Amino acid sequence: MTAIEGLESGAITPDFGVDDNGTFDKGEKNNIVHFDSDGANGYIDLTTAIQKSNNPYFMTVGKRIRDYFGDDNLAKYAWKFGLGVSTSGNVKASKNWS
Incomplete structure (x- = not known):
């Protein structure tokens, strides 16, 4: 869903990529998230991000x-x-799949 929103809004393009060094800097003081179990994956584009479910x-x-x-x-x-x-505070009812 984040990828679809990014593409439809223009925040990213299909060729947008990031350099995954195994962390994500939230931009706040001392607030770096580490993805130790995933490790660094290098350059990640949209297709690879979906395949790997790449958090960064x-x-x-x-x-x-x-x-x-x-x-x-x-x-x-x-x-x-x-x-x-x-955002108006309404809760959407869950569907009953039984």
């Missing part, structure tokens, strides 16, 4: 979406997919 890639895309469009944008997009709570 999708966290970078999420940060770009937030920086370009505000804190609520990804949540609003998730709501369109029937996920989470709308």
Whole structure:
């Protein structure tokens, strides 16, 4: 969903990539997330990020979406997919699959 939002919003293009060194810097003092079990993967493009479910890639895309469009944008997009709570506070009912 983060990739779709990034592409549709223009925050990323299909050829957008990141250099995955095994960490993600949240941009706050001493707030670097380490992905020790995944390790560094080098350059990751969208296709590889989806294949590997690459956290640094999708966290970078999420940060770009937030920086370009505000804190609520990804949540609003998730709501369109029937996920989470709308920014108006409404809770979407879960479907009964039984």
